[in-house]
Amino acid sequence: MADASADRGDGVAVVLEDVRKTFGTRDARISAVDGVGLVHEAGSVVALTGRSGSGKSTLLHLIGAIERADAGTIRVGGTVVTAARRAELAAYRRTIGFVFQRFHLLPALTARDNVMVPLVPDRRRARAAAARADELLAAVGLADRAGALPSQLSGGQQQRVAIARALVADPGLLLADEPTGNLDSSTGTQIIDLLLELNAVYGTTLMIATHDPALAARCGASIVMRDGRIAQRIEGDGG
Numbered sequence: 293m294a295d296a297s298a299d300r301g302d303g304v305a306v307v308l309e310d311v312r313k314t315f316g317t318r319d320a321r322i323s324a325v326d327g328v329g330l331v332h333e334a335g336s337v338v339a340l341t342g343r344s345g346s347g348k349s350t351l352l353h354l355i356g357a358i359e360r361a362d363a364g365t366i367r368v369g370g371t372v373v374t375a376a377r378r379a380e381l382a383a384y385r386r387t388i389g390f391v392f393q394r395f396h397l398l399p400a401l402t403a404r405d406n407v408m409v410p411l412v413p414d415r416r417r418a419r420a421a422a423a424r425a426d427e428l429l430a431a432v433g434l435a436d437r438a439g440a441l442p443s444q445l446s447g448g449q450q451q452r453v454a455i456a457r458a459l460v461a462d463p464g465l466l467l468a469d470e471p472t473g474n475l476d477s478s479t480g481t482q483i484i485d486l487l488l489e490l491n492a493v494y495g496t497t498l499m500i501a502t503h504d505p506a507l508a509a510r511c512g513a514s515i516v517m518r519d520g521r522i523a524q525r526i527e528g529d530g531g
């Protein structure tokens with residue numbers, strides 16, 4: 293990976309207090325997140341594990357302001373996400389990165405243009421944005437594929453582009469929802485290596501929802517979710 297330590301950003305802390313989210317109607321309510329509290333230190337890495345339906349994705353969506361909590365408090369760095377108004381939320385969303393199981397790249401755009409998508413379009417800064425995209429593509433091992441379309445890349449390479457895109461706005465927090473779920477195990481291992489390396493270089497706080505025990509074991513800590521609650525917290529060696 294290219295040495296980008298000069299760019300090392302500041303990860304942000306994530307603090308949740310009694311966060312709740314239900315879906316459905318009054319007759320058929322599902323408590324997807326049912327009173328979650330946690331403190332996740334700036335620059336650290338945590339895996340969210342637990343069975344399908346235990347609330348991992350919903351929790352990431354609440355923290356990332358993709359969905360709104362019904363109750364409780366979510367603080368990310370200096371932003372109280374649960375109290376923020378629309379404009380503040382829009383600004384907040386630009387300060388976090390998201391990586392999904394399905395890479396969600398735009399098929400008609402090159403790798404470089406996909407990475408540049410989150411940057412506010414500004415003709416005067418187009419050259420700087422392209423340079424930043426190329427730097428991040430180099431950091432994820434794709435220096436020579438900047439001009440390739442997603443269809444010309446393997447699954448692992450597409451996920452690398454998605455990770456570069458998530459990092460382009462220098463987020464203090466990266467939320468990853470099953471980032472290795474669509475990849476074979478050796479490619480998945482490379483993606484884990486990359487995420488942990490990026491955390492070490494940039495200091496970005498990482499929260500990773502995963503069914504992959506190998507990934508969870510390598511994070512600094514694991515939170516096991518059950519029925520929308522935190523059932524257990526396991527401190528790992530982070531290695």
Ligand SMILES: Nc1ncnc2c1ncn2[C@@H]1O[C@H](COP(=O)(O)OP(=O)(O)OP(=O)(O)O)[C@@H](O)[C@H]1O
Pocket residue numbers: 315316322323324342343344345346347348349350351501
């Ligand atoms: N938009 C929605 N509308 C209704 N119910 C939802 C919605 N999103 C999630 N749920 C429900 O909330 C619960 C938690 O779902 P969530 O996707 O957060 O779990 P998960 O642990 O991420 O599962 P998986 O590992 O399968 O991705 C489930 O019962 C799910 O069916």
